[in-house]
Amino acid sequence: MLTTDPRLPVTLLTGFLGSGKTTLLNRILKEAHGQRIAVIENEFGEVGVDNDLLLESEEQIVEMNNGCICCTVRGDLTRILGELVAKRANGTLHFDRVLIETTGLADPGPVAQTFLVEPEVAQAYRLDAILTLVDAKHAMAQLDQHEIAQEQVGFADRLLLTKTDLVSEAEKAALIARLVDINGRAAIYETLQGQGVDLAALLDVNSFSLESVLEREPDFLASGHHHHHNNAISSFAFTTHGEFDPARLDEFFGALVQVYGEDMLRYKGLLAVTGQAHQIILQGVHMLVATNVGRPWAENEARESRIVFIGRNLPRDIFEKGLRQCIGKPW
Structure with a gap:
């Protein structure tokens, strides 16, 4: 590309x-x-x-x-x-x-x-x-x-x-x-x-560049099918139609990487954040998290956030519960 x-x-x-x-x-x-x-x-x-x-x-x-x-x-x-x-x-x-x-x-x-x-x-x-x-x-x-x-x-x-x-x-x-x-x-x-x-x-x-990947592969962050193997490492995706509150999201990710950072191999996402007219691109490797401004949201576009996590024995329920608590009023 x-x-x-x-x-x-x-x-x-x-x-x-x-x-x-x-x-x-x-x-x-x-x-x-x-x-x-x-x-x-x-x-x-x-x-x-x-x-x-x-x-x-x-x-x-x-x-x-x-x-x-x-x-x-x-x-x-x-x-x-x-x-x-x-x-x-x-x-x-x-x-x-x-x-x-x-x-x-x-x-x-x-x-x-x-x-x-x-x-x-x-x-x-x-x-x-x-x-x-x-x-x-x-x-x-x-x-x-x-x-x-x-x-x-x-x-x-x-x-x-x-x-x-x-x-x-x-x-x-x-x-x-x-x-x-x-x-x-x-x-x-x-x-x-x-x-x-x-x-x-x-x-x-x-x-x-997650935005470029999603343009080429729209289902990149879709949940996949899982099989039973002796794997410590696996992946899962989180999707929501609500917007994230930036302060709550920052606080949650700060705590998340402190507790699970060593086991969070890679994570990436495209976020809708309250007060932001542009998509926010999330990239992380272990305890290092980076965000960049993506393209503007289209006028009638659904502001959907999608994040994928790949890591070692990550507690999916805790991640998803915490992320849901960072969401403000749904669109």
């Missing part, structure tokens, strides 16, 4: 050990898409970017022979992002977007938080989407044994199934049902050896 946002788009690539992140990354870098990509890798990654893509250098930031650049995070991600944008501004580096590859055991939360809480980062970059790769052969066991695997799925805007040729249709269907239970709002694609998915479905997703 096209966006007028002048900030550099960032794609976060995550997934459990052996899920195929680097295979997909190398495919993206080799494809003739005409864009220069800055790749940020954790130095503890299982396998790095193909050596034949890199030019010899001892610098932390190295140039690739296809015009892209690559750097490793030995310290603070904010510092690396700052160095990259500074070099781009002074003309020593040229790139159009950033792709961050996490390690297989990494929680995507701190990376996503960086784009909400760091003013310098938020001014220069926008988090476009979180892509999570899922190993179809081993995912069920990984989801049972490692909660971080569930968190990676929970954070995703796109879920990419790999190694589907190694499982039966019934096994694949059972896995997809479980993924939907954890995160029913992420589109699911299949990819073999990094191929089979159009890059247009992965880049410029603009999925952290």
Whole structure:
């Protein structure tokens, strides 16, 4: 989706050990898409970017022979992002977007938080989407044994199934049902050896602009069907036709994140707030909550609020009761 946002788009690539992140990354870098990509890798990654893509250098930031650049995070991600944008501004580096590859055991939360809480980062970059790769052969066991695997799925805007040729249709269907239970709002694609998915479905997703997502997918925040699996992480949606009282809503969310923030992986919403002529866009990662002004409400438009929560053992009844108490006079 096209966006007028002048900030550099960032794609976060995550997934459990052996899920195929680097295979997909190398495919993206080799494809003739005409864009220069800055790749940020954790130095503890299982396998790095193909050596034949890199030019010899001892610098932390190295140039690739296809015009892209690559750097490793030995310290603070904010510092690396700052160095990259500074070099781009002074003309020593040229790139159009950033792709961050996490390690297989990494929680995507701190990376996503960086784009909400760091003013310098938020001014220069926008988090476009979180892509999570899922190993179809081993995912069920990984989801049972490692909660971080569930968190990676929970954070995703796109879920990419790999190694589907190694499982039966019934096994694949059972896995997809479980993924939907954890995160029913992420589109699911299949990819073999990094191929089979159009890059247009992965880049410029603009999925952290909730208003854009709802324009493209009006049912994005609709309640989904749930299945019975051994999942600590799941999702649910809250919808109301009333307007929120801003003071009560601020107080409620302040208390909510204090008590449940560590277990609130991601939450996003489109809100009707009393006294506001525009839609209010809510984004949250753990204890960090951000709001932005969206488009104006149309004259005869129903002022409906919709919020989706993805988290670990969240008490849906408490969330919904508290949100209802923040609603003023219904429309």
